[in-house]
Amino acid sequence: TNLMEHNLAPIPELYVSHESALKLKVEAADLTSHDLTPRQICDLELLMNGGFNPLKGFLSEEDYNGVVENMRLADGQLWPMPITLDVSEDFAQSIELGQDIALRDQEGVILATMTVTDRWEPNKAREAEKVFGADDDAHPAVNYLHNQAGKIYLGGPVVGIQQPVHYDFRARRDTPNELRAYFRKLGWRKIVAFQTRNPLHRAHQELTFRAAKEAQANLLIHPVVGMTKPGDVDHFTRVRCYEAVLDKYPASTTTMSLLNLAMRMAGPREAVWHGLIRANHGCTHFIVGRDHAGPGKNSAGEDFYGPYDAQELYRANQSEIGCEMVDFKHMVWVQERAQYEAIDEIKDKDDITILNISGTELRRRLAEGLEIPEWFSFPEVVKELRRTKPPRAKQGFTVFFTGFSGSGKSTIANALMVKLMEQGGRPVTLLDGDIVRKNLSSELGFSKEHRDLNIRRIGYVASEITKNGGIAICAPIAPYATTRRAVREDIEAFGAFVEVHVATSIEECERRDRKGLYKLAREGKIKEFTGISDPYDVPVNPELSVETENVDVDNCAHQVLLKLESMGLVKA
Ligand code: PPS
Structure with a gap:
């Protein structure tokens, strides 16, 4: 790079002047609004302030195709990442091309307007392959693409009214x-x-x-x-x-x-x-x-x-x-020389002691309250990390039971709750399927949409409990793997998520038929009944799977307790 040419002149922003912004804000109040997701707010901020220069808005279809296929905008400029405004099908259908829409933050504040020039249904599998390297939901952005992003993309130039407000730092x-x-x-x-x-x-x-x-x-x-x-x-x-x-x-x-x-x-x-x-x-x-x-x-x-x-x-x-x-x-860290060295520059590897603590090892030490040496980090940093992440046995966590109706989830969950209360130390809340349906989700039925909503509500409450250092025990059917994963992500931001599959077979549940519901489901009197006329995704990698046939409830609950001990969540 020729540094004499290093140009620190201002780069273009997408904001209108302060005066026009005031006017535009009033006018924009009448426009159809899109409520931005947290990710879209981040993208919009960098679009507006020039961080994503040369982009002038959310990508058009042509730009998107170029970016996905060969990292280039339609005009040939290098740009590797699709910056797209994903929306629901319903919203996409409610607007016409050429229309201006208002982009609002989560409190409803209008941050920008956008003229919708493009609307299309992206090939998400293709985007995943080309941009992220594989159409595999284990990739956080691919997971987001398939399970959180809307089905339709809107593109068009953005006019910035105000920056998203940040009250921290x-x-x-x-x-x-x-x-x-x-x-x-x-x-x-x-x-x-x-x-x-x-x-x-x-x-x-x-x-x-x-x-x-x-x-x-x-x-x-x-x-x-x-x-x-x-x-x-x-x-x-x-x-x-x-x-x-x-x-x-x-x-x-x-x-x-x-x-x-x-x-x-x-x-x-x-x-x-x-x-x-x-x-x-x-x-x-x-x-x-x-x-x-x-x-x-x-x-x-x-x-x-x-x-x-x-x-x-x-x-x-x-x-x-x-x-x-x-x-x-x-x-x-080279112990004998008490200094950091680049691994590829060390010539005498056989005569010295090389020390390294991986991210995983650091998390383990924090979780277990173990020593973190001064050669690795600064005491001030370690102190902050410990303040946020007390050892695991003092953190909140969630135990999430899933399984068919009548599989024994509630009974085992109740037994586990009592055992944890016997130990004491942290408050325990049981979010049983029936309790939740009464107190949080009384208006919901059993369609996929309603079940998902129900589980997301449970996940929300459990994540708050976990964040605040308590123990949440959930016991819904939770038939959909993607929804369980979303809840896992919500909770893992604050503490451990322990998924327990109560693996009672559908035949056994039907044979027991403790509430008489399977009979009604067979007769068609209950529609969309899980395992009979509605799907159940068997958990692929649960933390624990318990068999209930020929095992008593106390033993099942004890298996969960042992699992929690082995994860360091409760003291042995
Ligand atoms: S879900 O799918 O996770 O939202 O279901 P959940 O909230 O756990 O509710 C399950 C309880 O509701 C009763 N019930 C049904 N279950 C499945 N399918 C249908 N159509 C249905 N209709 C009513 C059933 O008794 C479940 O009780 P549990 O506690 O699982 O035995």
Whole structure:
């Protein structure tokens, strides 16, 4: 890169002037509204503030096809990620092409208007294959695509009225143009950005130091606070951790800013996307590590991408990205020399002791309240993490029973509740199928839609209980695997989700017929009866499966308790 040409002039934004915004906001109140999802709000913010420059709105069909097929907009410009406005079929049908719609946040505030120029039903399987590398729901973005995103995409230019409001860490949030102005003011000509969705430990600090030195650049720590991988440490905790580490950097050459990006965990394509976003934020260099924005394992237990695929794709597109890659050296602690070194640069591997704590090992140590050594992290960071994540035996969790009607879910759940109350320490709530249908879901029937709604409500309450350190025991039929997975994700943000399949066969349930419902279902007097005239997806990987034929209730409940002990959720 020719740095003399490094251009920190403002980039285009999609906002109208303050005066026009006031007027437009009033006019927009009469338009058909779309309530944005959390991910769409993140996307819209970066569209409006120029973070997604050169995009001028949500992708048109032609742009979308180009992006999916070969990472290019219709005009040939590099853009690797579909930024699409997904909506329901009903909403899509309610509008006409050429119409303006209002885009509202979750409180109903109008953030922008969009002229709908395109409306189409995407081939989601194709998008999954091309963009994320596999049509496999184990990939968080593929799961989102199939199970959360609407069926229809709308495209068209956006007119920005106001930024989404953030009440947290306000001083740490900057638009691309604010960062550009800051760099201009400080006279920074070279800036290397560090993307992260994890707390920073010593190895990260070492590698960012080295990257800055190598590029002879200033450092921008640019963590994502929008949406990251389900199960990540929440951004409030992370930002407190970053602030604690920031003291260890030279203030005159390092700064930190929060990026409200919704990540897709798309590995190679994501790295290219991140680079473009950082170029828009005025950066000249970008750190790409091993397995950048990796989504974890696929459903066959293998990695979605090779560890250096992201670096390769980035390198191939570097000149167009406009932000030079600094590749991440995997840093390890060399005990004898008491310092971090890049693993590929160590010559005397056989004579020294290399120490490393993986993310999984760190989570285990936090969960079990074990020691985390000072060579690995900073005491201030560990303290913050422990504050958010007490050891597992003190955290909330959810036990989610699923199985046919009459399989024994409620009875086992009741027995488990009593056993947990005998132990004491945490409040226990039982969300039994029948109790929930009475108190939360009295208006619902047994269609797929209503069952899903019922389960999502249970999941919501259980996630709140889990978040607040209690134990939630749920015992619905929950026949649909995708819904159970969605509930799992909601809950795993706050604590463990223990799925217990009460595996009583349908024949046995019907033979027992404790409520006489199977008889009625056979006679057609109850429609859509699970196992008789309605589907049940057998859990594929439940934490536990219990047989109830020839096993008494106490023993079944005890099996669950043993499972909870083995997971460290209750003290042995
Ligand atoms: S679901 O699918 O998870 O929302 O079902 P759930 O809320 O657990 O409700 C299940 C109880 O409702 C009774 N019932 C039916 N079950 C299945 N299908 C149909 N059509 C139906 N109609 C009524 C049944 O007694 C279930 O009781 P449990 O507690 O499972 O034995």
